[in-house]
Amino acid sequence: MKKKALNLFTLILSIFILMPNLAFGQEDLVDDGVIDLGTSADFPPYEYYEKDEIVGIDPDIVKAIGEYLGVEVKLHDMDFNNIIASIQSGKIDGGAAGFTVTEERKKSVNFTDTFAKTSQVVLVKKDSDIKDIEDLADSKKIGTQLGSIGHTLATDDFGEDYVQAFIKVPDAILSLQSGKIDAVIVDKQIAQSYADSSKDLDLLDSTYLEEEYAIAVNKENPLLLEKLNEAIGALKEDGTIDQIMAKYEGSEEIEKTDGIIGRFKANIIENGGYKYLVDGLKTTLLVTFFALILSFSLGLIIALVRAANAELGEELHGISGILLKVMDKIFAIFISIIRGTPSTIQLLIMFNVILVNLDNLILVAIISFALNSSAYMAELFRGGINSVSKGEKEAARSLGLSYYQMMKKLVMPQAIKNSLPALGNEIITLFKETSISGFIGLADLTRGASIVISQTFDAATAYFSAAIIYLVIVLLMEKIFKKMEKGYLYA
Ligand code: GLN
Numbered sequence: 054m055k056k057k058a059l060n061l062f063t064l065i066l067s068i069f070i071l072m073p074n075l076a077f078g079q080e081d082l083v084d085d086g087v088i089d090l091g092t093s094a095d096f097p098p099y100e101y102y103e104k105d106e107i108v109g110i111d112p113d114i115v116k117a118i119g120e121y122l123g124v125e126v127k128l129h130d131m132d133f134n135n136i137i138a139s140i141q142s143g144k145i146d147g148g149a150a151g152f153t154v155t156e157e158r159k160k161s162v163n164f165t166d167t168f169a170k171t172s173q174v175v176l177v178k179k180d181s182d183i184k185d186i187e188d189l190a191d192s193k194k195i196g197t198q199l200g201s202i203g204h205t206l207a208t209d210d211f212g213e214d215y216v217q218a219f220i221k222v223p224d225a226i227l228s229l230q231s232g233k234i235d236a237v238i239v240d241k242q243i244a245q246s247y248a249d250s251s252k253d254l255d256l257l258d259s260t261y262l263e264e265e266y267a268i269a270v271n272k273e274n275p276l277l278l279e280k281l282n283e284a285i286g287a288l289k290e291d292g293t294i295d296q297i298m299a300k301y302e303g304s305e306e307i308e309k310t311d312g313i314i315g316r317f318k319a320n321i322i323e324n325g326g327y328k329y330l331v332d333g334l335k336t337t338l339l340v341t342f343f344a345l346i347l348s349f350s351l352g353l354i355i356a357l358v359r360a361a362n363a364e365l366g367e368e369l370h371g372i373s374g375i376l377l378k379v380m381d382k383i384f385a386i387f388i389s390i391i392r393g394t395p396s397t398i399q400l401l402i403m404f405n406v407i408l409v410n411l412d413n414l415i416l417v418a419i420i421s422f423a424l425n426s427s428a429y430m431a432e433l434f435r436g437g438i439n440s441v442s443k444g445e446k447e448a449a450r451s452l453g454l455s456y457y458q459m460m461k462k463l464v465m466p467q468a469i470k471n472s473l474p475a476l477g478n479e480i481i482t483l484f485k486e487t488s489i490s491g492f493i494g495l496a497d498l499t500r501g502a503s504i505v506i507s508q509t510f511d512a513a514t515a516y517f518s519a520a521i522i523y524l525v526i527v528l529l530m531e532k533i534f535k536k537m538e539k540g541y542l543y544a
Pocket residue numbers: 093096133150151152153154198200201202203240
């Protein structure tokens with residue numbers, strides 16, 4: 054008996070002793086057993102696309118870390134400026150994106166031990182008066198990438214008025230080439246690649262800032278930080294990190310090609326840039342199509358409810374009357390919020406806050422754009438419904454038609470017809486609006502162009518190609534809508 058009690062005691066004790074160990078097992082390093090890391094794959098040689106795969110120094114290092122730890126590591130492509138916020142919201146566990154370690158960022162995320170030394174440098178036009186860092190003080194505008202260390206430093210040193218932040222590095226380069234800004238402060242490797250690939254750009258000899266790269270980690274996961282550091286230490290020790298660095302050194306051989314046609318042929322056709330544009334277009338069309346179906350339906354429902362409340366609200370008593378009024382109020386607030394806030398912010402809120410657990414980016418985009426567009430659709434359908442004259446409606450009702458019959462037979466056919474031109478506009482707007490999908494890392498057509506730029510360092514050609522594709526699709530849409538309008542008109 055005594056022995057039995059002792060056994061039980063030992064068992065309970067060992068469970069308690071083992072429990073913390075179990076909790077610290079590899080599979081509990083991150084909640085789902087996969088280390089999810091954000092990256093911004095427009096930053097060669099640290100991260101960029103090769104076919105459909107994100108490759109580069111960071112992806113190779115995190116892969117080696119994953120192998121060392123025996124855990125799967127997954128990279129999620131998103132805007133650089135969005136990575137730290139996504140780590141904080143718990144959407145991802147960390148970020149591997151050529152992150153410079155700074156004291157400011159340490160307030161929001163933890164950093165692993167550093168594994169690369171590099172610097173911030175200054176890119177100018179060949180004929181520029183800016184010959185040294187000191188001359189930057191005379192420049193009218195300095196370009197930087199939003200959320201990057203270059204941006205923070207430049208605003209501190211030269212003041213906000215003299216610094217222009219771009220979402221993507223290529224946009225800053227394009228502005229520099231067109232003479233809108235005088236210099237771009239950016240990480241050395243990427244600056245070097247642009248200087249090598251374009252005839253009109255030069256790199257200043259002096260360095261703006263020495264810096265070191267590390268992986269950013271969620272502050273609430275000290276165990277992950279510890280394990281990553283352990284892996285980085287081991288990979289430094291056995292020479293893996295040096296090998297990875299050596300593999301990407303000077304690997305970017307970019308040919309300088311002249312003329313827009315020549316560049317189009319070289320960068321879009323021969324280098325396979327068109328594949329990213331075609332894949333991006335497919336995503337753009339998919340998002341537009343499903344967002345459209347949803348927003349059309351939701352918009353119609355909202356418009357019908359609000360029109361019913363306007364017409365019947367007074368007549369209806371009891372629960373249905375109250376319900377109608379409440380729904381009308383909710384929809385009115387919904388429309389105000391959607392129309393009163395930028396769609397980019399809506400998309401980012403969806404991604405980082407509301408749908409934080411939804412990993413399917415296409416779905417996040419569809420839901421976000423559908424909600425956005427439904428508010429506009431609702432208003433244009435309501436306009437269509439209101440355009441049917443009061444007299445006609447009264448006549449229909451006095452003929453004995455119920456409200457439902459009147460809406461179905463008389464009002465809605467006219468309302469839809471009257472809404473058609475505005476509806477066409479809204480669909481085109483929706484289609485073009487999806488171009489902000491890159492903010493959450495969805496590889497749509499615009500993001501496709503960015504990917505091409507990150508490989509060719511030729512922003513103008515990639516953007517023009519994407520613009521032409523958008524334009525062709527919009528022209529096609531216009532043709533279809535015209536046909537539909539005519540069909541409706543003479544139906
Ligand atoms: N190293 C820079 C930073 O951390 C830029 C990195 C990047 O654009 N991926 O701000």
